[in-house]
Amino acid sequence: MKKIPALLLILFAVAAGAWLGTTQKTPAPLKPDRIQGxxxxxxxxxxxxxxxDQHKQKFSREDLLHHWSLIFVGYTHCPDVCPTTLAIMxxxxxxxxEQDLQPPQIIFLTIDPERDTSEVIKPYIEYFNQNFIGLTGPLDEISRFTLQLNxxxxxxxxxxxxxxxxxxxxxxxxxxxLINPDGDLQSILTAPHSPGIVLESILKSQTYYEFNHKE
Known part of the structure; x- marks a missing residue:
């Protein structure tokens, strides 16, 4: 697979940085690495x-805990940006x-609940990936949540x-x-998106989080 060498380089760089930090007698606090965002x-x-969600099941902050999540806001009538971004995700x-890495929980959050019911979102989101989660709800609740997400x-x-x-x-x-396992906003990844850039940003964010959560 053509992307494997680049991925291995990313993993090596991240691992090397973490190892250097742990070999110091008094590790300096790890600063956030540069990402696109x-x-x-x-x-x-x-x-x-x-x-x-698309199965009409409740989805709350508790569903963001104990794993990483990647959220994208959009709507099913979106002509270009949404389908392109979902394909990249x-x-x-x-x-x-394929590389035995745990992918984040990928979430599509509609900002058009008037048209995007659970019944509409389900076939749309699962066309791109059966593992994706699609969320809808009252407009005021969506507005409050997106405000928190900037x-x-x-x-x-x-x-x-x-x-x-x-x-x-x-x-x-x-x-x-990008939401961390504590259910909090860890990173914002800005466009334009590509699989390599987004993956690198995820790995750097995870390394920063894990380093700063050592006991």
Whole structure:
């Protein structure tokens, strides 16, 4: 597979950095590495929320605990950015599984709940990857959660330059939000996205988190 050498180099660099830190008698605090976006020196605490997945099951902050999650906000009527980003995230999931790495829980959060019910999201999200989670819910709950994620969105005019009940677009953030095992926002990965860049950002974020959570 063509991407394996690059992945091995990333893993070696991350492991070497962690080893050098542990061999010092008094390890200096590890600073956030450079990524395409930003690693929070102190993760941003996320407050509770309650949404619904594509199976109509409740999804809350508790479902973000004890594993990494990667969140993307979008909507099923999105003409370009959303399908492209979801395809990239599916490649990342595949690459990590092939390399025996645990991929993050990948979450698609709609910002268009008027049209994106669980029934609509399920076939859409599972077309890209059966492992993906799709979330919807009341607009006010989605708005509160996206605000915590530093993601923004707004309704905009569709064809003909007007906003009607069945003809509109949604302008929204294109960044990916990486959530750590404590359920807090650890990193924001900015566009343009590619499997290699996103994967490197995930690994660097995980290394920073793990180094700073040593007992």
């Amino acid at each position: 930003a690693i929070y020196p102190t993760a941003k605490e996320l407050k509770g929320f309650e949404l619904q 599916s490649k990342i999931d595949k690459i990590m599984r 993601a923004v969105f707004r309704k905009s005019a569709g064809a003909g330059g007007e906003i009607t009940a069945d003809n509109y677009l949604m302008d929204h953030s294109s960044a990916l939000m």
